[in-house]
Amino acid sequence: MGKLGLGIAAACAVASCAVAAVMVGRRVRSRRRWWKVVTAVQELEAAAATPVGRLRQVVDAMAVEMHAGLASEGGSKLKMLLTFVDNLPDGENGIYYALHVGGTNFRILKIQLGGQRSILGRDVERKPIPQSLMTSTSEEFFDFIALALKEFIERMGNNLQLSQVRGKDLGFTFSFPVKQTSVSSGTLIKWTKGFAIEDMVEKDVVECLQKALSRRGLDMNVAALVNDSVGTLAVGHFLDKDTVAAVVIGTGTNACYLERADAVIKCQGLLSTSGGMVINMEWGNFWSSHLPRTSYDTDLDVESQNPNDQGFEKMISGMYLGDIVRRVIHRLSIESDIFGPLSYKLSTRFVLSTPLMAAMHEDDSPDLREVAKILEETLDIRDVPLKARKIMVKVCDVVTRRAARLVAAGIVGILKKIGRDGTGGISSGRIKGYKSGKMRRTVVAVEGGLYTSYTVFREYLNEAVAEILGEEIAPYVILKTMEDGSGIGAAMLAASNSARSVDTVQVL
Secondary structure: OOHHHHHHHHHHHHHHHHHHHHHHHHHHHHHHHHHHHHHHHHHHHHHOOOOHHHHHHHHHHHHHHHHHHHHOOOOOOOOOEEOOOOOOOOOOEEEEEEEEEOOOEEEEEEEEEEOOOOEEEEEEEEEEOOHHHHHOOHHHHHHHHHHHHHHHHHHHOOOOOHHHHOOEEEEEEEOOOEEEEEOOEEEEOOOOOOOOOHHHOOOEHHHHHHHHHHHOOOOEEEEEEEOHHHHHHHHHHHHOOOEEEEEEEOOOEEEEEEEEHHHOHHHOOEEEOOOEEEEEOOHHHOOOOOOOOOHHHHHHHHHOOOOOOOOOHHHHOOOOHHHHHHHHHHHHHHHOOOOOOOOHHHHOOOOOOHHHHHHHHOOOOOOOHHHHHHHHHHHOOOOOOHHHHHHHHHHHHHHHHHHHHHHHHHHHHHHHHOOOOOOOOOOOOOOOOEEOOEEOOEEEEEEOHHHHHOHHHHHHHHHHHHHHHOOOOHHHEEEEEOOOHHHHHHHHHHHHOOOOOOOOEEEO
16 A cells, blocks of 8 residues: 555544544533433423422411411411301202302302202303403493393293392302402402403402392392312312311412301401301411422422412412423523423423423323423424433423422411311411211312313322321321312302391401
């Protein structure tokens, strides 16, 4: 071989080495980026961990905050509001109506109760609220609601004469901040959800509705004003007398439970004929240092419309879970090319809804095709390799598992406060979990899309409740799914509070 051949061979060898070096370098960098992703997910998993020991700390904190909120106004992050509901439905019968106003749509319901804890029939109609009415006047707004109710009664009753509903009792679920003054009255504190009817603030919402009904020729009596969780408790108790608490876990979240009237220390003159009172916890604002907060939660809170508020809700409710996942994927995309070029949509708050997150989490196809579809259509992330899709599912799992287990801890916290967790409760409680040496059966009514429609979430929650309570106590605590409790429960409370000439709850 001549000098020329040797030179060519040497050049080829150098080139080959160079190519090999470049390829090795790329693989090394790729591995480093991948390990960055793995490390970030491991850090998330560690920060969001909910071992049973930590959950029991949250249980204790919830019970203590409940006690503090009952002791004094402003004494706790939990508002622990009086609902003036002291008699829950228990075998009523007859036909009752309800309205549920809580957003850009409202519902009208007609239910027939058959006594003996049975619902013989129900009719439900959903109607959109015109955007113009959301900023109109209180008279225009409630006239629209009343007219829709009148048309519903006529249609569902096959041209039923309005005289035939004379004196009928009506339940009213109004899902806006209200200061309740009796079981059938309360003043609007402020509007939310895009409503801005200025002349309505600080007015009695029931009085406004009652006047509108009269203007439309409906002689009906608004017998109960309730929120979502109280309605759910009402349905639960009607169907099962052992129901003592209710939790709503959907877009938002709240809980209520049946408390002894003498345990409401901040109202020492509180009297009720039953000796009990349903307490609206407003538990979305619960906070404790034991909650496993991550940097993603901190960023979400800072950028929210209500920083340092509703901390519990921001970790567990459907409004926020999808956005927590988005924030994690955004960081992973910045630190690695695992999801390809950085999509601008990853910077858009709430672009990834919780239902879409749930769909990815529950994708059981071998190639995770639903994950790929949602990433492409919602986040504009295309051609994602399978290992990246698996990372996506893992992130969804970490966020969902934490949320479900924290809800479980909150539920057990309520049971601890009233002595239904097998430990005898905290100092203010006289009601004990044991009766004649035996644990009492306890039912918690649960409503909301996260629990009813998100199978993995429900399984994690149920599993955590059993884990916290232990194998001896867990069989006595039952979580029961409720449907449309916010509306049906209002009608049932109208039934149980109908025809009362005097209030059964007094604050002396």
